[in-house]
Amino acid sequence: MNNDSKKTFRKAAIGFNIVLVIMVAIVIAAFAIREHNATLTHSTMMVNGDTDVKMLFNEDHKVQKVLTFDDDGEDATDDVKIRNKAIQEYFTPLARQMYDKGYVSGGVLLVTIANDDEITREAMERVLVNSFGKDSDAPPITVLVQTYDESVMPEDDKSAADGLAILKSTLKEKLPDISGIDDLSLDDLAVIAKHYESQLGNICVIGQEPSAKGLIDFEKAYDAALADAGITEEDVLYQAYDFISKDGDLLYSLDIIAGDTEYFYEINASDGAVVSSKTDAADQSKLEEKMPDELEYISEDLAYAVIKVYGKIADSNFFARTIEVVEEKDSTYYSVLAKRNSYTIRCNVEVYTGDILYYDESIF
Secondary structure, eight states: OOHHHHHHHHHHHHHHHHHHHHHHHHHHHHHHHHHHHHTSOOEEEEEESSSEEEEEEOTTSBEEEEEEOSHHHHHHHTTOOOTTOBHHHHHHHHHHHHHHTTSOTTSEEEEEEEOSOHHHHHHHHHHHHHHHHHOTTOOSOEEEEEEEOSSOOOTTOTGGGOHHHHHHHHHHHHOTTOOOGGGSOHHHHHHHHHHTHHHHSSEEEEESOOOOTTOOOHHHHHHHHHHHHTOOGGGEEEEEEEEEEETTEEEEEEEEEETTEEEEEEEETTTOOEEEEEEEEOOHHHHTSOOGGGSOOOOHHHHHHHHHHHTTOOGGGEEEEEEEEEEOSSOEEEEEEEEETTEEEEEEEETTTOOEEEEEEEEO
């Protein structure tokens, strides 16, 4: 190799090394930026049971930090490998461990999701619902999921991340007729949230049907009112109920019409005791309302609209597949199969009221 060839080769080698160094620098910089972004808090989730745990997520919805606030919190998260895992990979194991270690004594976990980005909140909520609802290892508990419309909850401010306070504030705002919300337990609040789920919008209930400790069901409260009034179910022409709260007790408020008399009862939801009762002349306008078998079904388009509102689905992302009327002993509903992006939606919509009786999304 002559001198000119050697010089040319050396120049080429130097040029190649310079390009190589630049490429390595670019790769390192890109990796550093990615690692930096992975540590940024993009959204947060607070889990309230008998102890509190808070997770901070990066923009990929993966856990980048776990915060606990007492020894119970440390114990509840011990041995659960959740850092850098996505929601569907860690939530059920965390819920299972909290349940097994006795940190869900009331049977309810409250999950609060916070982020300014609506799409991120929806994605996190949807994945959480699917992962817990479909996991056979999910513990027998109720999970109350609420989204928080403010900014990301501060890392070091537990009071700002108090999911129970946020839940009570939401219920007081959206259910102003129910007094005494502040005095109720999380178990009672879960029952109320389930009953009014279609009105709340930012709250959904997954897992086991909520049942506060010692809480009787509506049928027992109804029977107690009928027995006190001295009437039978065959006498009843109209009945409706709501929840109310008095002095920290959850009550059933019943309105019953039999004959020409209207009965108003408040029944303690814990023991079935009659708290108050009064009678009045029957409100004929209630009797003039059409009974369900005389009502017209809501339209299929309205059923689709209800599903889109309930699932927070944009019109452009919703594709109906099939819809049919199903008649069962206690209800008649539209059974709907639809598609949302990469998810299959199965939903039952009550044909008279538009109430959501069942809703599930799963990746197809």
